[in-house]
Amino acid sequence: MSGGMYNVLFLCRANSARSIIAEAILKKEGHDHFFGFSAGSHPRGEIHPYTAEFLKSLDHDPSEFSSKAMEVYSRKDEIKFDFVFTVCDTMDNEDCPIFPGSPMTAHWGVPDPAAVAGTEAEKRLAFADTYRMLRNRISIFTNLPFQSLDRLSLQHKLDEIGQTSLREDV
Template sequence: MNVLFLCTGNSCRSLISEAVFNHLAPAGWHAISAGSQPTGKLNDKALALLASKGISTEGYYSKSWDDLPATPDIVVTVCVCAAGETCPAYLGPVLRTHWGVEDPSHVAGSEDEINAAFEQAYRILRARIEAFLALALDELKGDRVRLKTELDRIGTMQG
């Protein structure tokens, strides 16, 4: 099963999600990330944060949803529509859910405030991914309605 974490720039939140998911996922589950308007560069602070947690980002890069190496089964958007971000709408016969997380790369302030924003985004995304992976995935793969309900519920968790 392929899970696509999608946002606009594919440099920060979707990257963190992809890396954490692949770090924790059982065999047979794989995450990819992409953006509707990729920046073409991964966020240095996101890369440093993941490295500090012992999570590999080797081979990851900022890419367009037009260049996916695999067709996703599940698409998770991580942008924050309420903050005025345009959330990309992935078209295709996939299960879609929304896990909005504030973009830490847009935080202005002291180094400590910026680092805290990255930690908060990481904490929220990791908690949601852990909850996702704690589901009875083999059972839910065959029940898209229940799986979507669970994923939508997880998207409201604050870490």
């Protein structure tokens, strides 16, 4: 693949936490080469309050993000996605959406912080952990040598990123 500008869509079920967090990270750290978007197969219709609060604490503007259905993008001809990453956790028997078209895809599943039960501190820690895990994976992704990778090699790298240990720091 040649270097350039890439559109990246992050998908999960509710589009209220994980995919929104991933979109925010890529928008901030995409080095003007990556544009982040997010959507859900069954969108909640609003960003989880802890997501908005956590993003704001890291100088992201939560008003830039909204919970929406993936059909919003699959019907739009003006946005061509180069990459689509699912971030839902299939270990919790969660259905991951499938996006039509021919973008490169990979599964980068992380646990749903919105599903965590416990104290306020435990719930907030789950959102911080989700941010850290996604930021690690996105950092690896944005630093890949796109110019020197063919499509098959790039797909292998994308799959490897999804297998990155959830506890591993970059």
